[in-house]
Each structure stands twice: as structure tokens, then as C-alpha cells.
Amino acid sequence: MAAITQRPKGTQDVVPNEVYKWHTVEQVASETASQFGFKEIRIPTFEDTGLFVRSVGDTTDVVQKEMYTVSATGDSTFTLRPEGTAGTIRALIENGVLNEGFPQKVFYILSCFRHEKPQAGRLREFHQFGCEMVGAANARADADVISLAKSVLDRLGLKGIELNINSIGCPKCRAEYHKALKAYFEQYKDRLCETCQERLEKNPMRILDCKSAEDKEIAENAPVILDYLCDECSEHFEQLKNNLKLMNIEYEINPRIVRGLDYYTRTVFEFITTDIGAQGTVCGGGRYDGLIEQLGGKPTPALGFGMGLERLILTMQNQGCDFMNPEKCNVYIASMGEKGEYKAIELVKKLREEGFFAEYDLVGRGLKAQMKYADKIGAGFVVVLGDNEIETGTAKLKNMKTGEQIDINLDDSFVQLFSDVYFADMMTDETIQSMMSEFSLGEV
RNA sequence: GUGGGUAUAGCGUAGUUGGUUAACGCGUCAGUUUGUGGCACUGAAGACCGUGGGUUCGAAUCCCACUAUCCACCCCA
Numbered sequence: 001m002a003a004i005t006q007r008p009k010g011t012q013d014v015v016p017n018e019v020y021k022w023h024t025v026e027q028v029a030s031e032t033a034s035q036f037g038f039k040e041i042r043i044p045t046f047e048d049t050g051l052f053v054r055s056v057g058d059t060t061d062v063v064q065k066e067m068y069t070v071s072a073t074g075d076s077t078f079t080l081r082p083e084g085t086a087g088t089i090r091a092l093i094e095n096g097v098l099n100e101g102f103p104q105k106v107f108y109i110l111s112c113f114r115h116e117k118p119q120a121g122r123l124r125e126f127h128q129f130g131c132e133m134v135g136a137a138n139a140r141a142d143a144d145v146i147s148l149a150k151s152v153l154d155r156l157g158l159k160g161i162e163l164n165i166n167s168i169g170c171p172k173c174r175a176e177y178h179k180a181l182k183a184y185f186e187q188y189k190d191r192l193c194e195t196c197q198e199r200l201e202k203n204p205m206r207i208l209d210c211k212s213a214e215d216k217e218i219a220e221n222a223p224v225i226l227d228y229l230c231d232e233c234s235e236h237f238e239q240l241k242n243n244l245k246l247m248n249i250e251y252e253i254n255p256r257i258v259r260g261l262d263y264y265t266r267t268v269f270e271f272i273t274t275d276i277g278a279q280g281t282v283c284g285g286g287r288y289d290g291l292i293e294q295l296g297g298k299p300t301p302a303l304g305f306g307m308g309l310e311r312l313i314l315t316m317q318n319q320g321c322d323f324m325n326p327e328k329c330n331v332y333i334a335s336m337g338e339k340g341e342y343k344a345i346e347l348v349k350k351l352r353e354e355g356f357f358a359e360y361d362l363v364g365r366g367l368k369a370q371m372k373y374a375d376k377i378g379a380g381f382v383v384v385l386g387d388n389e390i391e392t393g394t395a396k397l398k399n400m401k402t403g404e405q406i407d408i409n410l411d412d413s414f415v416q417l418f419s420d421v422y423f424a425d426m427m428t429d430e431t432i433q434s435m436m437s438e439f440s441l442g443e444v
Numbered sequence: 445g446u447g448g449g450u451a452u453a454g455c456g457u458a459g460u461u462g463g464u465u466a467a468c469g470c471g472u473c474a475g476u477u478u479g480u481g482g483c484a485c486u487g488a489a490g491a492c493c494g495u496g497g498g499u500u501c502g503a504a505u506c507c508c509a510c511u512a513u514c515c516a517c518c519c520c521a
Binding site: 006061062066114116121122123260282307308312336369374382403 | 446514518
């Protein structure tokens with residue numbers, strides 16, 4: 001009935017008390033990327049439909065049945081981005097960024113849209129943190145990008161996330177492999193499940209990933225792509241493995257991971273967790289050396305990855321990871337009576353001008369209720385202003401943690417006095433705590 | 445697109461042989477005498493029991509449909 005207060009299927013609201021989780025992930029991700037030399041790029045939410053058809057691939061599920069395509073005027077159609085790579089590469093080409101030297105390294109945090117049936121870790125509007133590196137053909141670049149993804153996951157405090165890598169070769173060796181694979185599965189065609197019989201024609205590589213017990217058994221002896229790589233691709237994969245070892249990054253070679261977007265070549269990888277249900281891929285990416293040329297640019301090697309922010313946050317919650325603490329109110333100015341209220345307005349204005357997080361009563365609460373409220377919002381200090389204080393020009397500054405009160409002048413020196421007390425308190429609090437924790441770390 | 449589960453106040457739940465004013469916890473608000481929070485106590489507000497139909501003297505409780513949501517397949521972040 002009241003459909004107007006109902007969010008569209010597969011979308012999510014982030015309520016005020018939950019945003020800090022998002023801030024945590026966004027901050028860690030962008031800081032880490034910056035540290036690796038990636039700059040942020042911002043691109044439109046929708047693109048010409050053709051861009052996704054050509055890059056993601058016209059036979060993929062994403063393009064065939066999951067795109068939100070709209071036509072505003074009738075003569076051209078636009079599509080809400082189902083992923084970030086296509087638009088990013090388009091922007092880099094269009095703005096001539098690729099003429100500014102290599103490698104170009106960019107990252108983004110944006111929303112993506114796919115018309116799927118929602119379930120745990122799968123939404124119609126979801127958010128991705130993604131990185132793209134353009135112009136580096138060397139396998140060092142692959143390892144570097146993987147290492148960036150790994151750092152983000154580590155810094156978020158995530159545990160037990162497995163890195164799976166594979167190479168799906170270049171178009172040349174993949175053609176060979178497809179032939180071999182198809183020939184192999186043809187023998188067992190009757191025993192394969194229904195979807196896999198379809199896959200046999202459409203995309204035989206997907207059969208390798210089937211969950212059906214019988215198909216799994218059959219797939220076990222199927223040819224492995226790694227045996228069909230050409231010399232160059234094979235060498236590239238060897239170097240990648242070597243580089244990962246140098247970086248102490250553990251990985252599993254998983255010949256069954258096959259990315260579902262057509263633009264991938266050679267290296268593909270996934271970071272997988274078992275903590276959030278069936279949709280456990282928390283990060284997926286790989287190399288796409290052919291994409292830029294395909295979009296009309298000069299042939300240029302490139303690679304990247306995307307991370308699902310919702311999945312990251314889900315995993316963090318399930319693993320009990322720490323999030324950044326939301327900022328707390330520094331000082332609450334409580335007041336009683338008109339004079340006190342006026343003074344509160346004045347003082348809060350000044351405190352805020354000096355950068356403090358200051359609040360006062362806006363809804364007409366009694367003194368006791370104001371104290372409760374101050375406590376609830378986690379105010380560090382409270383000042384109470386009544387007729388007495390206004391008359392004498394001094395008030396009590398109460399430390400809400402210790403309960404101790406000291407006198408404070410209400411004249412022009414107020415903000416400076418508060419500032420002194422505030423920073424002195426912070427020192428005893430945080431500095432000492434962090435020093436203590438360093439100590440104990442040193443002793444262990 | 446295919447399958448299964450669930451739908452009771454802002455949130456989490458109880459309410460199962462159908463029977464008068466639907467209960468509890470958290471949260472919100474107000475109080476516990478004189479101008480100071482966290483604890484405790486008291487009280488208040490807040491639910492047409494997802495929607496529509498049916499069975500019945502009577503349904504949150506039984507039946508049907510619809511819708512929403514969750515989980516899984518598929519696909520992927």
C-alpha cells in the first residue's frame with residue numbers, strides 16, 4: 001500500500017548510525033590506493049549502452065539480462081554502469097590521460113547497478129572500490145595490483161581470505177583450450193546438468209565451476225587451461241607467481257576461476273571468504289590487455305580489480321573487525337532560562353569556529369534531560385549555564401568521563417580555556433593509552 | 445528466471461488445541477521534591493498483528509491469493 005516509503009528491491013539505505021562502517025572502508029581503501037600511487041577518478045553514473053556491450057561482452061549475463069538501460073529521448077540509450085572498469089577506461093582515453101605517460105594508476109569508489117535477484121551479498125545497487133593500472137604489461141604490475149588489494153583487505157582487519165589466481169591466456173591460446181574443453185565435455189554430454197549442457201555451447205569454461213556433484217566429478221579430469229597457454233602467457237604466469245612469492249603473498253592456483261566479463265586476458269584473480277554465504281567473492285579482477293584497443297584506443301595493456309563494499313562490510317561484521325569510531329561531541333552547553341540560552345548560542349558558535357564539535361539544546365529539554373542527552377551523544381565535557389553563571393561570569397566545566405568539575409570564565413577567554421583543558425585531557429587519555437600498548441607490544 | 449523460509453510497535457521477540465482491553469526487552473519521552481548524566485525504580489507514547497479475500501458466533505492464530513523480505517540455484521563485487 002504505502003509503497004512510497006518502500007525502497008526499491010535490492011537497494012539499501014545506510015542509516016546515520018551505520019555510516020561509520022562505510023567511512024572506515026572508504027578511508028582505508030582510498031588511503032591505501034593513494035599510498036600505492038593511485039589517484040582517484042570520478043566518472044558518470046551512466047554511459048552509452050554500447051560501451052558496456054563492447055567491453056563487458058554481448059554474450060555475458062551482465063549485458064544480456066542485468067543492465068538498467070534507459071532511453072531519454074528515443075534516439076540514444078544509456079545504461080547505469082554495471083561495473084567500473086569500462087567507464088574508467090573510456091574516461092582515460094577520452095581525456096587523453098593515456099598520453100601522459102605510463103603507468104596510469106587510478107582508483108574509484110562508486111555504485112554499480114545490475115538487475116539481479118537479491119540475496120546475501122548481492123544487491124541491485126551495490127558499491128565498488130576499484131583500481132585500474134594502464135600501460136604496464138609486465139607481470140610485476142599484476143603482482144603490484146594484487147598486493148594493493150591484499151593490503152586493503154589486511155588493513156581492514158579481515159582474516160581467512162583466500163587469494164585464488166589463474167591465467168585464462170590470450171585469445172590465441174584460449175581458442176585452443178576451448179576446442180579441447182568442448183571435445184572433452186562432449187563425451188559426457190548426457191550426464192551433464194541442464195545448465196551445463198547449455199554452457200557447452202555458450203561458454204564451456206563455466207562448466208568447470210558447476211556445483212552439481214556429477215559435473216564436478218566429470219570436470220575433475222577436464223583439460224586445464226594452464227596446459228594450453230602459449231609460451232608468452234605461460235611465462236607471464238610464472239613471473240606473476242614468482243613476484244607474489246617475493247612479496248610473501250600466499251595464493252592458490254585455481255584453474256576453475258573464470259571471470260564472467262569478456263575483457264579479461266591472462267591473469268585473473270579472486271579474493272574469497274567463506275564468512276558471508278554463497279556470494280563469497282570479496283574482490284575480483286585481472287588483466288585486460290585487449291580492452292583499450294577494442295574501445296578505440298591504441299593497443300595498451302591494462303589490469304585492475306573491483307571490491308564489493310557491501311561484502312567487505314558484511315565480512316568485517318561477521319568477523320568482528322574494528323571500525324573507525326564515529327566522531328563524538330567535544331562539549332555540550334546546557335542552559336536554563338533565557339539568559340543561559342543566549343549565552344549558549346554565543347559560546348557554541350565560537351567553539352565551532354575554533355573547530356570544536358559543540359552542541360546545545362535545540363528542543364527545549366530540562367536540565368536533567370540535557371545532561372542525559374549529552375551523555376547519550378558521548379559529549380566529553382558539559383557546561384551548565386543558568387542565571388547564576390551569567391551573573392558571576394563563571395561556570396563549571398564538567399568532564400563527563402571523570403565527573404570532575406572546574407571553573408571556567410565565560411568571557412572572551414572561554415574558548416581558549418576550554419581548548420587547554422580539552423587537549424590536556426586528550427593527552428592523558430589517548431597518548432598514554434597508545435604508549436602503554438606500544439610497551440606491551442615491545443615486551444612480547 | 446527457478447526453488448525454499450519468513451512477515452506482530454523504531455529495533456529484537458512472545459503469543460501453537462482460534463475466545464473479551466495483543467505481551468516483553470531495547471530504544472524514545474517524562475518523572476523519582478529543591479539547578480547536573482551514566483545505575484536503579486515509576487509512568488507515558490508507540491502495533492489497524494504485511495495486503496486482500498475466505499472459514500467461524502468469534503482469527504495475530506486455520507485456508508487461498510497477492511506483495512515484501514530473506515536464503516539458495518544462476519551470475520558476480
